[in-house]
Amino acid sequence: MAMLAVENLHVSYGHVHALKGITFELKEGEILALLGANGAGKSTTLRAISGLVAPRAGRILFAGKDLGKVPAHEIVRMGVAHAPEGRRVFATLTVEENLILGGYSRGRDRKGLEETRRQVYELFPRLYERRRQLAGTLSGGEQQMLSIGRALMAAPRLLLLDEPSLGLAPLLVREIFQTIKEINARGVTILLVEQNARAALRLAHRGVVLEAGRMVLAGSARELLGDERVKKAYLGEK
Ligand SMILES: Nc1ncnc2c1ncn2[C@@H]1O[C@H](COP(=O)(O)OP(=O)(O)OP(=O)(O)O)[C@@H](O)[C@H]1O
Numbered sequence: 746m747a748m749l750a751v752e753n754l755h756v757s758y759g760h761v762h763a764l765k766g767i768t769f770e771l772k773e774g775e776i777l778a779l780l781g782a783n784g785a786g787k788s789t790t791l792r793a794i795s796g797l798v799a800p801r802a803g804r805i806l807f808a809g810k811d812l813g814k815v816p817a818h819e820i821v822r823m824g825v826a827h828a829p830e831g832r833r834v835f836a837t838l839t840v841e842e843n844l845i846l847g848g849y850s851r852g853r854d855r856k857g858l859e860e861t862r863r864q865v866y867e868l869f870p871r872l873y874e875r876r877r878q879l880a881g882t883l884s885g886g887e888q889q890m891l892s893i894g895r896a897l898m899a900a901p902r903l904l905l906l907d908e909p910s911l912g913l914a915p916l917l918v919r920e921i922f923q924t925i926k927e928i929n930a931r932g933v934t935i936l937l938v939e940q941n942a943r944a945a946l947r948l949a950h951r952g953v954v955l956e957a958g959r960m961v962l963a964g965s966a967r968e969l970l971g972d973e974r975v976k977k978a979y980l981g982e983k
Pocket residue numbers: 758759761763781782783784785786787788789790830
C-alpha cells in the first residue's frame with residue numbers, strides 16, 4: 746500500500762481552479778519532488794494533504810485512510826507534518842519554545858519529545874546554539890531550519906516541505922539538502938516542493954511536474970533529469 750495516495754485532486758479558491766485533477770502516490774521511505782513554475786499549484790497540493798484547504802473533488806489517502814473529513818490537527822497526529830513556505834515561525838517566541846509547540850500533537854510524551862528535540866538539535870546544531878534566541882531575530886536560513894525542525898517535532902512519518910531552500914545562500918542550500926537526505930535516512934518519507942529542480946531531483950527518488958494545476962510529467966528522478974522538456978523549462982538547459 747502506498748503511504749500517500751492523491752487521486753484526481755481538485756482544489757479551488759473561489760473562482761481560481763488551482764488544482765485540476767492531480768494523481769500521484771508516495772511509497773514509504775521515498776522522497777518525491779514536486780516541481781513546477783510559480784502558481785502551478787505546488788503549495789496548494791501540500792495544503793490539501795495537511796487539511797488546510799478542502800478538496801473540491803478527488804481523494805487523499807494516508808496509510809489507506811481517507812483524509813477527506815479529518816481536521817488538520819488530527820492529520821498531524823496521524824503522522825503528517827507540514828513545513829510551509831516562507832519561514833512561518835513564531836517570531837516572539839524562542840527557538841526552543843517554537844520546537845516545543847511543534848510537538849504539541851504528541852501530548853505528554855515527555856521522554857519522546859525530549860529525544861526528538863535532541864535529534865533536531867543534532868540535525869541543526871545552529872538551532873541548539875540559538876535555542877534561547879527569539880525566533881524573529883534569526884537569519885532567514887536559520888528560520889528555515891527552525892520551520893523544518895518544528896515540523897519534525899511532531900515525529901512525522903510523512904514530512905511535507907515547501908521550498909526549504911528558498912532564499913538561501915548556495916552553501917546553506919547544500920547544507921539543507923544534506924539535512925533533508927539525513928532526515929529521510931532516519932525513516933521519514935518526504936514530499937519536497939522545490940524551485941531548485943536540479944538539486945531536488947538529485948535528492949529525490951521520483952518527481953512530479955505540475956503546470957497550471959495539471960500534472961504534465963511524472964517519473965523517476967533520473968528520467969526527469971534527462972527529459973528534454975524538464976531540462977528546458979526547469980533546469981535552465983538548452
Ligand atoms: N488563498 C488563495 N486565494 C486565491 N487564489 C489562491 C490562493 N492561494 C493560491 N491561489 C492561487 O492558486 C494557484 C496555485 O497557487 P500555489 O500557491 O499552490 O502555487 P505554487 O505552485 O506553490 O507557486 P509558487 O512557486 O509561487 O509558490 C495560483 O494561481 C494562486 O494565485
